[in-house]
Amino acid sequence: MTLTAETPRSDLSTLRALSRLLPFAKPVLPRLVLGAVSALIASLLALSIPLVLEGVVAGPISSGDLAQIAWGAAAILGLGLAEALMVWLRRWFVLGPATGVEYSLRQSFYARLQRLPVAFHDRWQSGQLLSRMMQDMSMLRRWMAFGVVLLVVNVLTILVGTVLLFRWHWLLGTIFLVTSAPLWYAGYRFEKTYGTLARQSQDQAGDLATSVEESVHGIRVLKAFGRGKHALQKFTRQAETLRETELSKARAVGAIWFWLVLLPDIAFALCLGAGIYLVQLGQLQTAELIAFFAMGTVLRWPMESIGFLFSFMLDARTATDRIFEVFDEENTITSPDRPVSIERPRGELSFEGVHFRYQDAAPTERDLLDGVDLTLRPGETMALVGLTGSGKTTLTTLPTRLYDVTGGRVTLDGVDVRDLDLVELRRHIGMAFEDATLFSQTVRENVLLGREDLQPGSAEAERVLREALGVAQASFVDDLPHGVDTIIGEEGMSLSGGQRQRLALARAVAARPAVLVLDDPLSALDVDTEALVEDALREVLHATTALVVAHRPSTVTLADRVALLEAGRVTAVGTHSELLRTSEHYRHVISSLEVEEARLREREVNL
Template sequence: MSVTSSSSSLSTFAALWRLKPFIRPIFGRLIGGAASALAAAVIALMIPIVLEQIVKNFTLEASAGSLGFVFAGAFGVLALALGEAVMVWLRRWFVLTPATEVEFQMRAELYSRLQNLPVSFHDRWQSGQLLSRMMQDIGLIRRWIAFGLILLVVNILTIVIGAVLLFRWHWLLGVIFILTGIPLWISGYLFEKRYGTLARRSQDQAGDLATSVEESVHGIRVLKAFGRGKHALTRFSRQAETLRETELSKARAVGQIWFWLDLMPQIAFGLSLITGIWLISVGEIDVAQLFAFFAMATVLRWPIESIGFLFSFMLDARTATDRVFDIYQETNTITDPENPVRIPEPRGELAFEGARFRYQDAGADERDLLDGIDLVLRPGETMALVGLTGSGKTTLTTLPARLYDVTGGRVMLDGVDIRDLELSELRRHIAMAFEDATLFSASVRENVLLGRADLDIHSEEGDRILREALDVAQAAFVDDLPEGLETIIGEEGLSLSGGQRQRLALARAVAAAPQVLVLDDPLSALDVDTEALVEEALRHVLAETTALIVAHRPSTVALADRVALLQKGRITAVGTHSELLRTSAHYRHVISSLEAEEAARTGAIPIITEAMDAAARDEASATEEEVQA
């Protein structure tokens, strides 16, 4: 579905007009709802005219004691009231169900965009802001379409028609009614400017508050462990108080418009009563006409009073539309090519050719995080990637699956630039497992077989692949869960230990059966014995799969055929573990650092050779020229 760009500088009408692609399928039903509502309003406006005839005929025939016309008129009013009720029911029937369809389509569209937008978008947006747009803003738009839009249009038309009918009895009474409405339009114009700003601020602050709640719930273990619950409460209270003050400002703005909406009709009634009595005294109108005039003015009172509420409702809907279209208008920079290339027989050769990367908001004087990476992984080869913290290892692992796109150079898969492949095909050939394992609120089976869209996960083939992947990841613990493979994992898998989550994430990557496997230190949370078993099982998987493994442990390096040393965003050495120990002082320093970290974690005594001690001294005195060599 195509949508136009969003801008806060748009008029309210132009901003809401962007909903047209979603409303178009139900436009006929909306017209039907508006017609029914207008019919109900016209019927209500007919009642004062009938009452005029009743009063006039009653006064004429009262002397004869005839009440027949009065009863006939009463039945006429009852019939009109029933007709009005039927029209109101039809309005609801026409619009309620279609409005929920608009809500569904907008939510589906927004979710689809959130799935397709690059990771860089999610780096910039708070999850609470996205959640508030998905749930609150779209829900508000649905209520406005079903209720606010139709009633605003119909009530304005009702006021116009009713104002014209007021001139039916006497032009002076109609002029009084019109003149007393001028302050309402002035206050409405001022109200729009103030309330629109407050509505946007309120909805943004509600999104921030939702983010705080989400972060506190997800981080409840940390807050409890460090005794920072009161600190989190204070921060939350401060944000909630800010939102409360904004809501109060909104309420004051609405209160001001309601002041005029309540005051001016009362003034109009008073002036009309005085004028009407004078007109009767001079013979310009009779009692029946004045009675009908006030009956008509009473019918118009609710449409007039509702304008303030409906106007604020429209501005809330406009703000919600702006917030939703803030996401709709985001440009997706990682898309399928116009003329995609296919790899008929993938071999799994992965190559980085002068690959560069920097974040969009990086300053001009900042160096690239990846500064010209040249690296080739041969089909079936396992390459370990090592380097000090901040050298760019994790960033490099995000490039093969196009979680981020290179800002220079290219990444090749079997001789094809990955940007020339459809994303679905690329991510069928490349699977990832992250250090921070993320699981979903679904069964163990669904989590592990997430990457096998081509497979019936409940088939015998699905069971076989599932079991093989769990065996590789040493995840037999799933059989001890309450429902085994069908156990629903809690939100983000927090009901499992860190090691259990990592093993299921590793099983998910293995089950995808990719040609290239990218592993970002997927074993960091495992104990030494389990890690050894997983590594042994991984050797069989990696024998037929090209693998790029970020290594934070010496034991992980042992899995690799070759090792690439990453230093300040550049590959400075490639070779076997033993070759790099002999030839690279920086590599010896990195390995000694990894051994020291491993010893601190396990309590073992690190075996650091004299060569590594010397390497540490060499690293401390290395010059920048040596680093760039």
């Protein structure tokens, strides 16, 4: 899914959208409430200082009683220290819980990504997911620890302070209130503008992260073709778009700040003029006027902070929308409520009238797999051959339910794979892909990835590891700096393509599944190494059902039988010699594979 700046926000109100965080915040809600109470007490202490100041000015200062002035100053100092203590308590109460909520949210988000089907990851850019997991969740942590508490407390402070302003004279309170009223309209306009810009900014940041990730992963291709400048130009355009959006956000914030600063100043000026006039009339005491302006000064920061906190809330709302877009994605590939269990699978794999089409396929397009019927007998090795685009790789993704069939069914020992628990299914059926993906872990951890049943460091784990490496002809690992405990780096890019494929094959072999699906796992190997691997695989496959996608004639020799896939259907099944004798299309496919293999051998000789 490619998200753009035009991606709309959810239809929920801001408060309802943010309320979706409550299940994650519920365990720490008491401490967050205590933090808010501490902040509110701090604000009330600040509001009480002008009241004490009024008494000091009206009494000790007017009478010149120095002892009473000292007591008044001490009272104000005490209130200030108490306010500082409450501010410290507020931070102590909220910082730990906020990081806990972030941790819980991030764990749930990652778990959700693991459960969502491959079709979801086909549609979504990895940079968009990364920006949601890191940038958006960090923003929510800061908002919960700081923004939401101060927003609630400052709004309450403004309301209480405004009521107290009427204590000295109704006219002064009315002037202050009426002059500040346009702020609410400005805030309404601000939400509409800033909310859209915040969504654009965060989506564009995700697009930018995707570009960086693609450039880093594809750095060899960019360098090989001298396209670094082209990639930089594309990145610059995206960065400039993000920059313009951020400037628009800054202008929107600047506009609200203009009114937040200007209107209180206008209110102060009008109140000062009215206050002096009321003092002259004898309707207001000087001490009361001083206290009024002290109260207005206390309210100045809460009023000025509203714009920043409001924009912070809208950023948090946008982050919440973006995160829950992933949580709201439907998971179409799940374990059944009452799964069937196969304790000792025989390994019979059948495709019965299988149809499949990708979600983005046009309605007029035929199914990519258009009624596949194929049965692999227990312990049999079946080679799958066909021209490019015939659906071979797609067919290999269906037994483990990386994708679900759109028609027909796939069975293991007569049981529909959709009736099996996903964990059990993927324990019984293992895969090795042509595009070998390794993780930033040790060789040992990569090869034993599918063997959770083995105790790390045990003799059995070492035996399985060595057997799998031997089958894959991966003895090169012993020459690595730390042998099988060498961390091979991100996606194994420090290894050659053939080395990565051999480790991926070793991983599939180590899993010891009842059915092994191999999607051309030897394509990056040289011919001599491939022959050694094939000899070792024969020993492994004699007791394992295997479906092998073959792109070389030499791979076909591994198989007991061969299935010919043509235009989404299996049109012939038999031994290699039988199909050569009876199928013209098979002869055409094999000849094209032989040409490709001859080119490969010629390239190896030239190297």
